[in-house]
Amino acid sequence: MASYYSDGKKLLNVEYDTIVQVGDEIDNMRVLSTNTNNVNEQCVFLLDPLSRQVVCYIFDEIFIIGKSDGFEDLTQAINAWKNEEI
Numbered sequence: 001m002a003s004y005y006s007d008g009k010k011l012l013n014v015e016y017d018t019i020v021q022v023g024d025e026i027d028n029m030r031v032l033s034t035n036t037n038n039v040n041e042q043c044v045f046l047l048d049p050l051s052r053q054v055v056c057y058i059f060d061e062i063f064i065i066g067k068s069d070g071f072e073d074l075t076q077a078i079n080a081w082k083n084e085e086i
Contacts, residue, residue, distance in 0.1 A: 011062040020044050043081045
């Protein structure tokens with residue numbers, strides 16, 4: 001399990017080939033799942049410990065190119081990602 005921190009635009013103090021895995025933490029949120037689309041963007045689904053809602057970070061390598069939050073559960077977040085709503 002690795003812990004990562006971001007500045008809101010990219011992961012800090014990591015190599016460009018770093019791949020976030022289930023069980024890691026980003027900004028003190030646990031990674032629940034990951035998924036990659038057909039243009040190699042990686043969506044990372046995180047559990048916000050305060051609100052207990054799912055947050056999504058979309059990465060291109062280590063750069064955060066999108067963020068969406070407020071999902072009630074992981075299924076809702078994954079469906080939004082697959083339907084290109086985020």
